[in-house]
Amino acid sequence: xxxxxxxxxxxxxxxxxxxxxxxxxxxxxxxxxxxxxxxxxxxxxxxxxxxxxxxxxxxxxxxxxxxxxxxxxxxxxxxxxxxxxxxxxxxxxxxxxxxxxxxxxxxxxxxxxxxxxxxxxxxxxxxxxxxxxxxxxxxxxxxxxxxxxxxxxxxxxxxxxxxxxxxxxxxxxxxxxxxxxxxxxxxxxxxxxxxxxxxxxxxxxxxxxxxxxxxxxxxxxxxxxxxxxxxxxxxxxxxxxxxxxxxxxxxxxxxxxxxxxxxxxxxxxxxxxxxxxxxxxxxxxxxxxxxxxxxxxx
Amino acid sequence: xxxxxxxxxxxxxxxxxxxxxxxxxxxxxxxxxxxxxxxxxxxxxxxxxxxxxxxxxxxxxxxxxxxxxxxxxxxxxxxxxxxxxxxxxxxxxxxxxxxxxxxxxxxxxxxxxxxxxxxxxxxxxxxxxxxxxxxxxxxxxxxxxxxxxxxxxxxxxxxxxxxxxxxxxxxxxxxxxxxxxxxxxxxxxxxxxxxxxxxxxxxxxxxxxxxxxxxxxxxxxxxxxxxxxxxxxxxxxxxxxxxxxxxxxxxxxxxxxxxxxxxxxxxxxxxxxxxxxxxxxxxxxxxxxxxxxxxxxxxxxxxxxxxxxxxxxxxxxxxxxxxxxxxxxxxxxxxxxxxxxxxxxxxxxxxxxxxxxxxxxxxxxxxxxxxxxxxxxxxxxxxxxxxxx
Amino acid sequence: xxxxxxxxxxxxxxxxxxxxxxxxxxxxxxxxxxxxxxxxxxxxxxxxxxxxxxxxxxxxxxxxxxxxxxxxxxxxxxxxxxxxxxxxxxxxxxxxxxxxxxxxxxxxxxxxxxxxxxxxxxxxxxxxxxxxxxxxxxxxxxxxxxxxxxxxxxxxxxxxxxxxxxxxxxxxxxxxxxxxxxxxxxxxxxxxxxxxxxxxxxxxxxxxxxxxxxxxxxxxxxxxxxxxxxxxxxxxxxxxxxxxxxxxxxxxxxxxxxxxxxxxxxxx
Numbered sequence: 038x039x040x041x042x043x044x045x046x047x048x049x050x051x052x053x054x055x056x057x058x059x060x061x062x063x064x065x066x067x068x069x070x071x072x073x074x075x076x077x078x079x080x081x082x083x084x085x086x087x088x089x090x091x092x093x094x095x096x097x098x099x100x101x102x103x104x105x106x107x108x109x110x111x112x113x114x115x116x117x118x119x120x121x122x123x124x125x126x127x128x129x130x131x132x133x134x135x136x137x138x139x140x141x142x143x144x145x146x147x148x149x150x151x152x153x154x155x156x157x158x159x160x161x162x163x164x165x166x167x168x169x170x171x172x173x174x175x176x177x178x179x180x181x182x183x184x185x186x187x188x189x190x191x192x193x194x195x196x197x198x199x200x201x202x203x204x205x206x207x208x209x210x211x212x213x214x215x216x217x218x219x220x221x222x223x224x225x226x227x228x229x230x231x232x233x234x235x236x237x238x239x240x241x242x243x244x245x246x247x248x249x250x251x252x253x254x255x256x257x258x259x260x261x262x263x264x265x266x267x268x269x270x271x272x273x274x275x276x277x278x279x280x281x282x283x284x285x286x287x288x289x290x291x292x293x294x295x296x297x298x299x300x301x302x303x304x305x306x307x308x309x310x311x312x313x314x315x316x317x318x319x320x321x322x323x324x325x326x327x328x329x330x331x332x333x334x335x
Numbered sequence: 336x337x338x339x340x341x342x343x344x345x346x347x348x349x350x351x352x353x354x355x356x357x358x359x360x361x362x363x364x365x366x367x368x369x370x371x372x373x374x375x376x377x378x379x380x381x382x383x384x385x386x387x388x389x390x391x392x393x394x395x396x397x398x399x400x401x402x403x404x405x406x407x408x409x410x411x412x413x414x415x416x417x418x419x420x421x422x423x424x425x426x427x428x429x430x431x432x433x434x435x436x437x438x439x440x441x442x443x444x445x446x447x448x449x450x451x452x453x454x455x456x457x458x459x460x461x462x463x464x465x466x467x468x469x470x471x472x473x474x475x476x477x478x479x480x481x482x483x484x485x486x487x488x489x490x491x492x493x494x495x496x497x498x499x500x501x502x503x504x505x506x507x508x509x510x511x512x513x514x515x516x517x518x519x520x521x522x523x524x525x526x527x528x529x530x531x532x533x534x535x536x537x538x539x540x541x542x543x544x545x546x547x548x549x550x551x552x553x554x555x556x557x558x559x560x561x562x563x564x565x566x567x568x569x570x571x572x573x574x575x576x577x578x579x580x581x582x583x584x585x586x587x588x589x590x591x592x593x594x595x596x597x598x599x600x601x602x603x604x605x606x607x608x609x610x611x612x613x614x615x616x617x618x619x620x621x622x623x624x625x626x627x628x629x630x631x632x633x634x635x636x637x638x639x640x641x642x643x644x645x646x647x648x649x650x651x652x653x654x655x656x657x658x659x660x661x662x663x664x665x666x667x668x669x670x671x672x673x674x675x676x677x678x679x680x681x682x683x684x685x686x687x688x689x690x691x692x693x694x695x696x697x698x699x700x701x702x703x704x705x706x707x708x709x710x711x712x713x714x715x716x717x718x719x720x721x722x723x724x
Numbered sequence: 725x726x727x728x729x730x731x732x733x734x735x736x737x738x739x740x741x742x743x744x745x746x747x748x749x750x751x752x753x754x755x756x757x758x759x760x761x762x763x764x765x766x767x768x769x770x771x772x773x774x775x776x777x778x779x780x781x782x783x784x785x786x787x788x789x790x791x792x793x794x795x796x797x798x799x800x801x802x803x804x805x806x807x808x809x810x811x812x813x814x815x816x817x818x819x820x821x822x823x824x825x826x827x828x829x830x831x832x833x834x835x836x837x838x839x840x841x842x843x844x845x846x847x848x849x850x851x852x853x854x855x856x857x858x859x860x861x862x863x864x865x866x867x868x869x870x871x872x873x874x875x876x877x878x879x880x881x882x883x884x885x886x887x888x889x890x891x892x893x894x895x896x897x898x899x900x901x902x903x904x905x906x907x908x909x910x911x912x913x914x915x916x917x918x919x920x921x922x923x924x925x926x927x928x929x930x931x932x933x934x935x936x937x938x939x940x941x942x943x944x945x946x947x948x949x950x951x952x953x954x955x956x957x958x959x960x961x962x963x964x965x966x967x968x969x970x971x972x973x974x975x976x977x978x979x980x981x982x983x984x985x986x987x988x989x990x991x992x
Contacts, residue, residue: 075870190530591762
């Protein structure tokens with residue numbers, strides 16, 4: 038393959054702009070879009086977060102945002118997101134694998150991807166109420182269960198408690214995992230499997246030596262994405278629970294409502310910390326994904 | 336319609352008219368008839384200072400509309416009040432943006448839309464937000480013509496805002512789902528109501544929920560300076576499992592998911608029609624053990640695009656038609672004394688109101704007391720109620 | 725048992741999953757279209773009181789048509805902006821800045837780093853300074869374009885990976901084509917499916933996004949639906965059900981469009 042491209046320059050450059058600069062100029066529109074509409078608001082958040090409750094500049098609010106009730110909220114959000122992400126990853130993988138091995142009927146993959154595309158973006162009050170209409174106290178399924186003799190609400194079950202929320206969050210986490218890992222899973226189930234068995238390995242060996250190692254970057258990256266997604270989910274939790282140990286909900290207190298408790302800077306500090314958590318998460322995701330990429334072109 | 340043309344003739348005969356031709360005539364422009372409006376328009380003969388308002392009306396007609404915000408149809412019968420305004424002042428529109436916006440959202444809208452044609456002209460906000468707006472200089476002080484008849488506790492000293500209505504806490508029960516409706520705060524603790532009691536929001540955020548906790552505090556030995564018994568009460572409800580965690584919205588009410596709601600007394604009558612259409616029977620009780628009166632303040636927004644109409648709207652809210660409209664919605668109008676003296680408060684009109692003996696006990700919190708209560712809530716509500724269990 | 729395309733266990737898993745995903749959707753639709761309280765629901769009245777009335781009433785609501793039209797316009801403009809910025813950028817990166825590919829991809833993930841509520845908080849901070857900009861109807865477009873970045877870029881990235889990009893470009897250029905001609909006549913046809921898939925995902929985002937529209941006080945279709953739910957919940961959910969069904973259909977169509985290409989590359 039003849040490449041007329043040099044490392045820094047381009048093909049016959051017609052303009053007077055040095056090729057080196059041209060490279061970076063080409064990124065300008067993209068960079069500008071991201072900078073103005075994403076980075077600048079984030080900077081705004083951090084600027085406001087770096088104020089104390091009396092208005093002076095300082096780390097007071099940042100500190101307050103991770104102490105006491107707020108610290109509990111971060112811990113809970115963290116643990117909860119870990120839980121929902123794990124459930125979503127496991128089931129998502131299972132479903133992705135099921136789709137991958139099903140080549141007939143042929144529409145399974147298409148429909149699954151379509152539905153995943155829609156449900157992965159669903160959330161908020163809509164999702165919450167959809168589940169309430171199914172499993173709420175006046176839910177259709179609840180009624181069916183009681184007709185069969187099982188009172189779903191006899192014990193501590195509640196869509197708003199941890200277990201309930203995990204179920205609801207799975208509605209968008211599982212499709213997201215499927216979308217992210219399907220390609221990788223499809224690769225893994227194919228010819229490599231045959232190659233492995235022809236070399237004398239069984240299913241167990243395959244998964245242990247080939248399948249899982251190859252899949253693990255995808256699994257990890259999917260998990261991290263789900264974690265980030267769950268951590269920042271706001272409206273769904275709000276509709277189903279009065280629990281305010283979820284960080285986005287606490288941020289909501291400061292941004293809306295009839296009665297605003299506390300100072301604005303605390304709200305921004307919470308948001309700032311949340312962004313930091315997300316940044317770490319996505320950085321790890323990106324590293325994992327870059328590793329996963331290697332296997333996808335095989 | 337006859338009364339309308341009389342008013343038109345009066346207006347023409349009066350002060351100089353500018354651009355009458357601009358406004359599209361035709362009485363009330365909305366062709367949908369609201370059952371509730373017919374009763375309120377007949378009383379306009381009794382509205383005070385009619386002459387002064389004519390000039391304001393003329394000015395308003397040139398503006399053409401008043402931008403309103405956060406006025407749900409079934410909240411204190413705003414549907415009827417909006418309609419009666421249109422009936423009384425033809426040619427003036429009163430669109431409502433964002434009916435479900437909270438008070439803080441209203442303030443945010445005023446700030447965000449400053450200078451835009453759709454900037455809200457008038458707001459209806461909780462006392463806390465009203466105070467914040469006063470501090471930020473967002474109001475245009477205006478003395479309503481009926482100012483003398485409004486108690487001091489229901490208006491701002493500097494005339495920045497006036498509270499046209501108030502209500503008390505009520506417990507409304509969906510009797511299709513719950514056979515025996517609870518009547519007091521003490522009742523709500525009964526085990527048969529497990530998971531069925533709902534607050535309208537989080538008291539750290541929502542005015543109605545704040546009021547509920549305050550009312551519960553009164554019911555359990557607290558006072559205007561002490562909200563802690565209320566928090567403890569709800570902590571008990573939460574640990575016994577009686578307090579449900581689902582957020583109360585119109586759909587959860589209609590589906591029966593939140594069958595026992597503690598909310599403002601004036602939030603129920605507006606829903607009557609829909610509840611019936613859905614086949615829901617309900618009962619409203621005013622807990623005699625916890626009487627908390629709360630109001631929302633309305634005021635003219637400074638530098639808004641339609642100043643005259645905004646003032647006219649405020650006048651309307653505090654007029655007899657407005658007051659009767661509020662009564663219909665189960666809210667107590669600010670000028671209830673004046674109305675009662677004028678003989679306008681018949682039994683028929685009072686049917687949605689809480690009983691008089693309860694209303695007599697209403698005392699409003701001062702801004703300082705509200706601020707103090709907020710602080711306690713911020714510290715204690717989370718650990719004791721919301722995040723517990 | 726394996727690799728015959730009809731594994732029983734997979735069917736079982738997929739059926740259960742399908743049920744899990746359809747169930748809430750169905751009960752939500754039932755709430756919207758059937759006027760019977762769950763407490764009254766039984767075999768006898770299972771098929772009674774169904775009507776499309778609430779949906780029709782919603783279509784006739786004051787701001788429905790306006791908000792629908794507004795959201796469609798936003799979808800079009802966002803797709804155009806998104807594609808106009810990302811396609812050249814992706815091509816550019818693949819041609820000239822290969823080493824930076826993964827770094828660029830990290831930047832496209834920023835919308836996940838700064839999630840909706842964080843972005844909204846930031847916008848609240850900036851609001852006083854950008855009032856003029858916010859006043860415009862189209863102020864949502866760049867924000868939505870940014871939200872669509874992860875999906876659009878990823879689709880294009882994969883597509884461009886599988887192309888012999890440099891060969892195509894140098895061949896085209898050596899035959900005398902300009903950059904524009906190369907882009908439109910040579911490259912675009914080859915990444916057509918990725919572009920279309922990116923556009924569809926962008927449309928889905930625009931039709932579903934609420935938080936940012938809310939803070940900028942724009943009455944988009946999702947914002948209207950939230951508002952309408954406060955007035956007429958069943959009508960509001962009827963609209964939601966219809967929108968979801970339509971969006972799924974959109975994706976199925978997208979799937980059909982991309983299927984033929986995928987069938988060829990799929991190992992069986």
